[in-house]
Amino acid sequence: MTHTSLKASSTIAIAQISFEHAGVKGFVDTDRPRLSWRFEGDARDWQQISYDIKVARSSGSVEEFHVDSSKSNLVPWPSTIPLAPCEIAKISVKANGIGRQDTDWAHAQVEAALLTGSDWSAQMITAADLCLQSPLTQSAPQRPFYVYREFEIKRLDGIARLYATAFGMYDVTINGVPASDQVLKPGWTSYDHRLYYQVEDISSLLKVGRNRVMVAVGEGWYSGRIGFGGGKRWIYGEKNGVMMEIRVGKEVVISTDETWKWSCGPILASELYDGEVYDARLGIDDYVSEGSSVQLLDRPTASLILDKAPIKRTKEVPVKEIIISPSGKCILDFGQNLVGWVRINRGAKGKAPGDRIVLSHVEVLEEGEISTRPLRFAKCQDTIICGSDPHALDAWEPTFTYHGFRYVQVEGWGDDIDPSHFTAVIIHTDMERTGWFSSSHPMINRLHDNVLWSMRGNFVGLPTDCPQRDERLGWTGDLQVFCKTASFLFDTTSILSGWLQDLAAEQTQNDNVPPLVVPDTFKRQFNGEPDPAAIWGDVSVLSPLDLFESSGDSAILERQYSSMYDWLKKGIPRDADGLWGQRTPMDSQFGDWLDPYAPPDFPGDGRTDPYFVANAYLVYVTRKMAEVCHILGKQEEAAEFQAEWSRSITSFADRYITKAGRTVSDSQTALVLALQFDLLSSPSQREVAVGRLEELVRSNVFKIGTGFAGTPIILDVLANNDRLHLAYRMLQEKQCPSWLYCVSMGATTIWERWDSMRPDGSINPGEMTSFNHYALGAVASFMHSTIGGISPLAPGWKKIRIAPRPGGTVTWADVTHMSPYGLVRCAWRIENSKLHLSITVPPNTTAVIDVGDLQTAIGSGHRQFEVAYQADTRWPPKPIYKSMTIPLIDEIA
Template sequence: MNELQVIKPVAEYRTNPLGIDAAKPRLGWRIQSRRRGVAQAAYRIQVSEGDDRFESAVVWDTGKVASDRSVHVEYGGPQLKSRTRYFFRVRIWDRHGTESGWSETAYWETGLLDASEWTAEWISAPKRDGAEAEPADYARKTFDAGPGLKRATIYATAHGLYELHLNGERVGDALFAPGWTSYANRLQYQTYDVTPMIQNGRNAIGVVTGNGWYKGDIGWHSERGLYGDRRAALVQLHLTYEDGREETVRSDGSWTMATGPIRLSEIYHGETYDARLERPDWATADFDDAGWVPVETLDADKRTLIAQQNEPSRIVEDIRPVGLIRTPAGETVIDMGQNMVGWLRFTVRGEAGHRIVIRHAEILDKDGNFYTGNLRKAKQTIEYVCRGGGPETYEPHFTFQGFRYVKLEHYPGEINLEHFTGRVIHTDMEPTGRFECSEPLVNRLQHNILWGQKGNFLDVPTDCPQRDERLGWTGDAQVFIRTAAFLMNVAPFFTKWLGDLKADQFEDGSVPAVIPNALPKNRNSSSAWGDAAVICPWTLYVCYGDTRVLEEQFDSMKAWVDYIRRQGDNEWLWNTGFHYGDWLGLDAKEGSYVGATPTDLIATAFYAHSAGLVAKTAEVLGRAEDAETYRTIRERVVREFRNEFVTPNGRLISPTQTAHALALAFDLVDGETYRRTAATLAKMIEDNKFHLTTGFVGTPYLCHALSRSGYHETAAKLVLQQEYPSWLYSVLQGATTIWEHWDGIKPDGSLWSDAMNSFNHYAYGSIGDWLYQALAGLDTDESAPGYKRIRIRPLPASGFDYAHAAHDSMYGTIESGWRRLADGRLQVDVVVPPNTTADVVLPGAALSGVAEGGRPLAEAEGVADCRQTDDGVRLTLGSGGYRFVYEAAGV
């Protein structure tokens, strides 16, 4: 390996993205070197238009730029052209003058940058008379392609969900395209490079459309056609030849359509598929479509079209069944061993016309029988009609299920588990986080947190993937986003979702409870839910150093805080209106979902928090006047919070864990009041035998507030608690994901409720960021966000012998871990990627007693600024891997 290398060049977070519409794409790269203390001093970027050898058509050459920036470097060349591939490469110089070679060549390709470039027409099946059991539509067209083809690219979208086919093959591996957005304002289109699929001569293109979120059942009120009553597709294929000629094949009135084997397909209810109606060659040029009818063309707005922003949903892994169960009720049930989201693929032999029914559920009831009560109106059912004549393999198209258990009805012949595969589907985000520790149950908790994210990050951050809901609840998203950003690269995912939040935000600045707003009759805008408008973009900035998302969302962020200011009897308190409060708090009154913490206390706490984040955002963006305005708002709100909710002697008026956690986490109290609040919180937990009582609002902040205020051991005892209510209670009950309720399944096996009892609901998985940030000690410094400057401060705790976290940042892999050695000393391991620095605290260390790699600190390469403090040894590290060993006092 060369001494200095540039690796993994990306554009807009992605490797070689197709069809982007950013006017100035941001480029980034990582640096690889075996040496310690490597930092970039300068870079050079070359961008060419269509020439991957950079021999001609170089449109932007930065020359040697003195800068240590290696992420979010904005393209600064001439205005980009539509439908054009731009190649780029990077080289760097380090602080010692060492020059790297060029990186591997990467590219981005632009999409259709102007709505006028869409010459295709929206095509639809003839309108049907309101039948709910609506089959999918198949539309097709033949066309000719000549010799000398250079490139073929399809741009496509739909009202509904669609699949593309070309010459008998499915195009791409994206599922549930075009995704779910605020369709009236933002509709994504997808780009496909189909050059290898085009044949010289006659070709055929086809598209299948289903209801999806656009036209199918959405929400528990079973509303249909939320966005429109007609499915439609928009398809545009561009053929570019070596001699410069271009041809376009577009959806228009010349296409023909029919129905096929997909007789019904709904997000909630599943799919009915009649294999006898399959047309294997329907998207080939030789197919006889004499019985097909002309499509209808629709006049629909194309100005709302935007390029795909996040990664699409895909099949990301397969899992195999772990067992076959005969329940006491006589049911035949397959156990997948994991609560998963996606669908079941199976192979079967059956006579033509034989109907198989497959139902999906998360759990078995206390008697061991198949349980679907918590699905409410969602059917989650697959009906498959065999075509006969041999083995046939099937998997669904426009639906997904949340399940661990699968009940088979009318399944022919002997059941062979080898014929069944669980196909796990979610937005194809890059995994970035790993955590492990000495406690197996906590490792299982980490597993469950990860699978909760997998199951609920399917194009939008859903609240549950099984019942008749699956909506993008804002409160759930904001409490989990920090954990999510440890585990996966969620920047494009949340950037896209925040665009929809901004689009669906009401004119008065209030924010719908779910995004996209699938509950249009619900105008309630609750604290902690609407605050997602501020917390989520700020978190993306902290985790990825992304200032563009702050710029794009800043008006939305301000509008939310301004909306709050207009509420209530006092502009510095929020004491009116509807609020979800500490949702599902265990201290709620009988029959209530809302915890005991006063809703005006919670609302005012989040008011102060969001105002402060808007002020910080304004500072980052260089908007000094706004920064001062919202800093003043925060100061006034904090002052009023103290007047309203803190007694003259410094006691919070609300004796709840959530009230105290929020006051500490949001810095709403200080001095002696802060110390008293922290001590009171710890005492409440101790008096409750180290059990929590918090709901959705308090839980994410509880352990952080304790660890930060000097009660880290109390936080650790909460995390290690095994009795209900606790995180480990569900683990011991056999959970493989995070539950919606602390007691979704009670100790006696009975269930909390049918009405709202998801067993895959990620909100309480927000404890994950405490495992990373506090226990393992891995965090970023807000002053140099995106892990440009890393904070390493592991906090060992009783009950743990070691903890280790790793995170693949935009600069490379960061690691922080500690271990108690057999001789009683503490070992701390740190990995710092090139072009970053880390501020490290070695807890309980004495400066004279620390060795790194067997050497005294003074002799250790890459270690600087060593100093003794009350909490240990503080030092600064350049890039590289380090191992510190020392006698730890009081740790």
Template sequence: MTTGPTTAVEITKVEYRGDSRYSPTPTPRLTWTTRSSAGGWLQAWAELECAGEVVRVDGRDSVHVDWPFAPLAPRETRRVRVRVAGEDGGVSDWSDARAIEAGFLGDGEWTARMIGLRAPERVAHPGLFRTTFAVREGLARATLYSTAQGVYEVSLNGSDVDDETLKPGWTAYQWRLIHESLDVTALLAPGPNAIGIRLSGGWFCERYGFGEAAVPFYGAQPSAALMLVLDYADGTTQTVSTDGTWRAQPHGPTIDAGIYAGQHDDLRLAEPGWDTASFDDAGWEPAAVVDGAVTPIPRSAPPVRRVDALPVLARTTAPSGETVLDFGQNISGRLRISADLPAGTKVVIRHAEVLAPDGELERASMGHADTTDSFIAPGGSFTWEPSHTFRGFRYAGISGWAGSPDDAAFTAVAVSSDLERTGWFDSSHELVNRFHESVVWGMRDNFVSLPTDCPQRDERLGWTGDIMWFSPTAATLFDVDGFLANWLGDLAAEQTDDGVVIPFVVPSPLPAVATAFTSPAAAWGDAATVVPAVLHERYGDRGILERQYASMTAWVDRIASIAGPSRLWKGGFQFGDWLDPFSPPEFPTEAKADAELVATAYFFQSARLLAEMAAAIGRRADADRYTALAAEIKAAFGAEYVTRGGRVASEAQTAYALAIVFGLAEDEETRQRMGDHLAALVRESGFHIGTGFAGTPFLTEALTATGHLLAADRMITQTECPSWLYPLTMGATTVWEAWDALRPDGSINPRAVSFNHYAFGSVVDWLYRVVAGIGPAEPGYRTIEIAPVPLPSFDHVSATHRTPYGDASVRWRREGDSVRISADVPANTTAVVRLPDGTAPFTIGSGAHEWTVDLVVGHPRVERLSLKTGLADIMEDPGAYAAVLGALDAHVPRVGQALRTHHTRWRRGEPLEVSIFVMPPRVRAAIDAELAEYRPSAG
């Protein structure tokens, strides 16, 4: 007997989260994933069942499906299951029931008061808070709702209620405060019970600004609030809330704790059992009630957790005598130390991203952040972790230890928002693989509650431009739908009173910066349109378009009013192509690309995206209006910045890349000419990066889109400075903020730059979509595009992306003059296939597929080398280039070094001898003789 195809279905996400049963809304959207052994499987209908009610959803919708039942009530739990039918007529079994619990409170139900210390002795004074209460027999459920203006942890009867850290995270506290929701029934028992709060200043009490200009913004002292709601089987309810009856201890083991400064503990001051009912708190003082906080809203984004733990990889002793521990990876987090030390021993831990040449911790990249932790040992065995702070580091310096510390005593604990991994990439190019993993780590390290620019210095701010560029890569590597939707809520709240100007950082605690720059800035403000567009494209999230629509339109309308009838954005402050390799360290806005050209290009991009998003949510009139606006901007850009021959004003890689990728070329012929000019530019620069933040995400995209695969290949595999792979040759494990943060001679860029900054890692999305060939052809990957672009430096590439419908993957491998391509397409999706041999595009259904195409992939080769060989020919052949550099290094090393910089112009039609014409004849002859022996390698 044979069996038919099997189909299984599972509810994978409730609203934005797959890791929680709690819904932040009474009507959560549901997503389910289907697995079927039948090829080409498409959903014909689905049925959802809840409490005996069955609702049918016709068609293919299975991602962000509207809640079809009566709204949830506060603390109500429903169990929902789903079954699906395919267009082939087969019907799945019912899925396992998914428990969904209301994580929100009803209107006016939040009655907890914020509490803090009655007489704090210093700014951001940490404290402990406790109360006792009685639980009757017949407890059915206990739900805890908690929050803080600061960083807090809650314990019940001596046990922490969860494994989260740095709660509730950082939001625009004056507008939005997050509360956690948690079932804590298992931690309670009939009779006396106790609840405790550990509280410190966190982001709320931090000083924001740069150097001496840093000042407190939100408040000087932390406060916390919670409600413990006890529901009994007899239908009665008991509520325990923070108020003035709680007891406080201002002299607990944490003396100070700050995000930038670090944490300092005296473990001798710990009072065992302080959060249990039997503890005598007679020596404690009454808590103070603190007014002024906004009513908190339920969490919709994943919380911050400990996501990895790293052992000591190596250790050295610095000249200062400090023990330096190397954990082998730059992370966001802190140390966990398990030790047995004499009472009163004070141990100091300092942190750094890199080491100075003499082996000491290099602290320049820390800015004005001290990032120093310390503790005083209680005596005997103990484990300590500073859980109210974090920093970016690879190295830790230990001093004050009694005796020689054992490596096993130390663990580097990485913390990050607990996002689901969704992207995996592998190739035959080991450095590119390492680069990909460095981007993964950099994203983890900078996605701590919000998307930050760096995890180590006195900044760690949500720079809007940085995440705008990185959001496609972020959405490829991890599920960031809820994470970025939460951040966009802060962005909309932080827009100025007229709803227009978007701060450069969100949340926005920099009043000095806001005063200095009162006008909007391109790219940074365009996060208002680009990030929602990415969430819609990658997750099919129409809800985010609805919620952010007022923010998006306010931004585009404001820029339209600034540009006026000319439709060119001129004047005012602009960051421009921030931190391109040509800008001096002191003036990072002085990039090669014209800042006004960059601004107008981004104005067009936002208008175009807004038109598409308006259409997606049914706002047809607005879609037409913004489509017309985009067309006017495009015409103005072409008239102002583009010649008939396809040259773009300011001969900069960024200028061409933006014009090509954004669609600013008048027609296909002009676009191709732009691509040809760009390819010439990057080759003349020796295939070195010439872009900053504004252009880097689009550089290789522009090259491959216009057919210049060899140029894109040389760019992504370049190891000389500046390039994506150069930092790896210098020992990097995360992406740097500046291309030359660590210079080839080992010196550090005099600007205090970060060695853990994701902006330049934005090229990873191109590795997936173009090189591997897997991307969305329809929002949410409902239709997938499979379009691999084999590059000559790669023998094989594979990528897997966990789409909202399931895992999709593409693999290709060179086999002589052929390329074998295989793909897996998840159920309930289709894919448009564009093979690299030029075959007309075709559509396939779900399942496993394979094709083999004839395709010769390789670099152009120089058959013979001499001083007469053209510079362009040498640069386009990696083997010839290496041979030339080898000959020059042997005879005139300084010339070889000069040719490795992006200042050398590898022009077509110019012979090598021009570059060394000043050399003595005997030197030129020796070089020419050595070059004559060159023969190209096989393959």
């Protein structure tokens, strides 16, 4: 082993200051926001020993603080004086290192928003006669409406802020200019408990003299159709409304009240599932002069929460190709399954008033035509009724809907259609990208890209299961298995901590059982309580822990503790031995959901006993709960859960493990759960279980045999039990079911089913088939931690493990993560029987390297290492093939 030192450097700087998890804008909804600062530079072995903070108030006072501490992540607010509502403070930070190696001062601004409901002066207003629909009915969508008012500003001698929220969705323009780059505002929360509001800097949009503000209001998730089988309207309420105010300095210059007017406009309908109908013959100005007085609604009873995870336009994709289908239809192919909508860059020529252009959005083609069956009861169509001015549609895009699609069928355009006429606009929650992976293997790289794209498409305000059909719900099980992967790829702390607060609030109303989906639309659609379900309910314990590991924020655990405790102590029905029981004989479990060998219409009917899965998770989650209690200093509760874990592991073995070490469900999932969760009592049992797992993997010709429960961990289990060659071989399999089968079929996102599309190009006949579903993409964690070789050893990446494990046909890999402290990177390549490593450790952290014969601890900086490398002589592993008549297909990608 050799170590090549890069030139020592004293470069150290604070790259970014943030407050709470508010992103770079610096708006917070607490009067004592915690501070974090991230470093850049290659200073060797740099550790912070103290820091200095200056707090400059708008009053002109400046407070200075010196603190002897190594802490740089989520540092307590230093001042004894809290922020007042709408107060701005200038913050300066300097970090001091050992040997007087200090950073320069870094600067940022923090601004308190409206901290309590009493800080608001605005009232909730709506269209007086519900936008001309009489009587209002659940069988049809409500037409969006506009509220507006003119107001005067005598002088602009301060910053201007807009605060707004809605029952439904809203979109604001000021003097004809959009007031925000956010979309689908205010987002979807459990509206009875928490309602997001947005704050925007609109200083540049206002002028001295006359101003006009106009707000479009649509159904959104509040009153629009949501759910299965046609769904249900008015889940939360039937009347849409908006509550908004503008402040210049400390003065409220306008707020929504009974003096506002309302009118209809060119949007005839705009639904989440069905799309938007826009009539270009109807200009908004045609209505404004005849506006009617608005009606007041009751103020929200839910807590008004600052939105720190906004949904935004994040990327644009041009048309890749125009396809003419066998039936003669014109189809746009954007080359990527994505989420958002289509913008019309230039209106169609030669259209007469009343002509219709229809855009139909789908994920896949079948026999050359758009495949709408997977959409179920969702139309996913945008319809434009043309007016007399073709330029009226230049830059048109929908306002209150979104779609999941790769292909768009265009009807009614005419013969002059051109790719330049259309652009796909991608939307998702504006999270900071924090994880990157690349390697020498193009198909593995594409798989990782697919995971990334599926996460983008399903993190639209909250973590959804799919973005295209009549569902798009916050399924708890999907997020639980994917949370670790998600939190590596993006900073998910804001979006997921908010979602978990909704989970906890709704759990208290469900007899301590976390809902299957959050927000819990099932309870309102089906008028019933959720059945307790392992994996899905276990999100209440495991996902807060994942967020704590990625962010280092123990406040998340504090806030979610009651939810965790109540689930384990009160929500789970128990048998006499403490394992899962049934409240009624009809109770069931999802088990290893989407086991590839389950029938298409019965995705829970897999090879593993569902209660084996449930109880394996119960043992594991009980142990994790003991860890949570230790972290929070709840030692008595920790001892209680530790004892419960000890009893449950014995009960589990009595039910499900033979004396030799075989599992009663003889499946890949049963074995990986037993091994990963330490459910086997002796080394000899583990040896038997590992041997049987190898036999099952080989005899299945390296194809995947797991669903939700087994898929996220099977490669880790193989790698951690001296079967790394089998892990790589399974990852590199191309036959269905496998990860790379989907890639070989042209997938650009992760599919819901291993065979959502069959090898002949037909769509899986099951009723539940999506092509954008992130759960099975949890395999990316193996790419990050095992192939790439980086993972946290302490919460928030304060201590880092660097342990890449090459294998298969991968000859180089490069993985990077932006941690709370700065950039972590490990790049390796195999060359001339040597493994060359390039490692970056951020300032104020340490790392442990474990590669071949190199085991060492290092501090911050850039370093290169070289170790001897010997290829695994077990590669490529051979299958155990039991058929005497079917030809063997053993295909390594």
